[in-house]
Amino acid sequence: MxxxxxxxxxxxxxxxxxxxxxxxxxxxxxxxxxxxxxxxxxxxxxxxxxxxxxxxxxxxxxxxxxxxxxxxxxxxxxxxxxxxxxxxxxxxxxxxxxxxxxxxxxxxxxxxxxxxxxxxxxxxxxxxxxxxxxxxxxxxxxxxxxxxxxxxxxxxxxxxxxxxxxxxxxxxxxxxxxxxxxxxxxxxxxxxRETATPEVPEVPADPEPGPSTVLVLGQYLSALGLQTPAQEIALQQSLVDRAAAWEPERIVFKPHPAAPPLLADAVRARAQSLGMAFEEHRGTGPAELAAERLDARAVVAAFSTALPTVHTVFGRDIGAAGTADLLGTLAPFENSNRIPLTIVDALTRTDAPRPEPPELQRLVDAVGYAMQPLVAEHLRERAEEVLRDLDDGERRRYFSAERLTQLRLPGAAPATLRQRLRHPAGGIGRIEEWRLTAIGARHRAGRAWREIRGG
Structure with missing residues (x-):
């Protein structure tokens, strides 16, 4: 084999x-x-x-x-x-x-x-x-x-x-x-830990103490069309503000490899304005190992996979910024970044306790269904249950009103006749259903006629 x-x-x-x-x-x-x-x-x-x-x-x-x-x-x-x-x-x-x-x-x-x-x-x-x-x-x-x-x-x-x-x-x-x-x-x-080179050595077992550090990760969201360059600069600056909660002596910024220098300049200016030293990390290794080598007190990003990874695998504190705004502007609703964004938002929120795994699973299932109601149709009942349990503020945070209305899920505004015809609950539109029914009836009639004629 x-x-x-x-x-x-x-x-x-x-x-x-x-x-x-x-x-x-x-x-x-x-x-x-x-x-x-x-x-x-x-x-x-x-x-x-x-x-x-x-x-x-x-x-x-x-x-x-x-x-x-x-x-x-x-x-x-x-x-x-x-x-x-x-x-x-x-x-x-x-x-x-x-x-x-x-x-x-x-x-x-x-x-x-x-x-x-x-x-x-x-x-x-x-x-x-x-x-x-x-x-x-x-x-x-x-x-x-x-x-x-x-x-x-x-x-x-x-x-x-x-x-x-x-x-x-x-x-x-x-x-x-x-x-x-x-x-x-x-x-x-x-x-x-095996991803090491002479230029990027292995993490020492007992690193020497250095300045208290928070690692800030860039994701270059404007290249993905998720933000404008100006919005991304503002987001990078808010990441520094979030990092300041750990009162570090130093901010180390690891930019996306393709990001322009302007983003690093924005992080540098914000860190220095808050009285923190600034360094830029241009290494090619994983961000998780960069946090270990720096002995970072925390890692801050928008919604990078490195956040839950560095927390679960290496026990580092994590933080995020801008997730609520990104959840509201991410388009279309089925954008594949929505689940990573939802998970990071739930794990790093400062206005709500970190959810237990079963609670987070319910949220992921519900958002996943709303994203892909045909592929994930088996999750509709779970999504309805979750949405009935959420208050209005939580529903608005993770689900758009338009999507709830399209799928006729709890919390949706009453649908108009046109919306009910085009977007019934969890399936094809009523108009399309009528069209397919008519096609099926025509095919059945054709088969019956051929049987009568002996064909």
């Missing part, structure tokens, strides 16, 4: 390696399959990014695999997300790639990130007999699928392997049929 890992992020690679090390992918008596890493770069301009196949900090993690088959060797200049060959070519391409990689497509497990898009979806089609496993990539894993995959795919997704950075909360991707396989925080921490 061969197990192929098609991965694009260091977080996903660390998750996979931790699962391998803990034996979470194989039964207690199963023979170890050949492990093949198929790395690719998902950034918009791959030529300007350091992929997981070339990052020197990930060398020890890559060594866990029997061999590496970079996807770029097959695709050449074609971007991985644009790899969508015609359906008729898939059987031939599948045989050619199986020969190139030296694998048996009938005895294969595909472990992929981002199953809704290419190249993962393309691999599903190339190897229709392969068993499928989803490897989590941070908080996005807790959101439902963005699209409804065909049954020929969903029936093969057996499990979701993810770093358990929000203990007690199950991810929604591939639910409710896929088994969830949490990677324990200690195992994930051990994998992260």
């Amino acid at each position: 061969t197990r192929v890992f098609a991965l694009h992020s260091a977080y996903g690679l660390a998750t996979a390696v931790a699962a391998i090390d803990r034996g979470l992918l194989d039964g207690p008596t199963a023979a170890r399959p050949e492990q093949v890493l198929v790395p690719f770069t998902s950034s918009r301009v791959p030529e300007l990014a350091v992929g997981i196949d070339a990052d020197p900090a990930l060398g020890r993690l890559r060594a866990r695999f029997d061999r590496i088959e970079p996807l770029s060797d097959l695709l050449g200049p074609l971007h991985p997300s644009a790899w969508e060959p015609p359906e008729g070519e898939l059987p031939v391409l599948g045989r050619l790639i199986a020969r190139a990689w030296g694998i048996d497509p009938r005895d294969l497990e595909l472990c992929v990130q981002s199953p809704q898009v290419a190249p993962a979806r393309t691999l599903f089609g190339l190897f229709p007999d392969a068993r499928l496993t989803i490897v989590g990539d941070g908080l996005m894993t807790y959101a439902p699928m963005r699209v409804r995959l065909p049954h020929t795919v969903t029936a093969r997704i057996g499990r979701v392997v993810y770093a358990d950075v929000v203990p007690g909360v199950r991810p929604l991707v591939a639910s409710p049929t896929a088994e969830t396989v949490p990677v324990p925080p200690a195992a994930f921490a051990a994998a992260l």
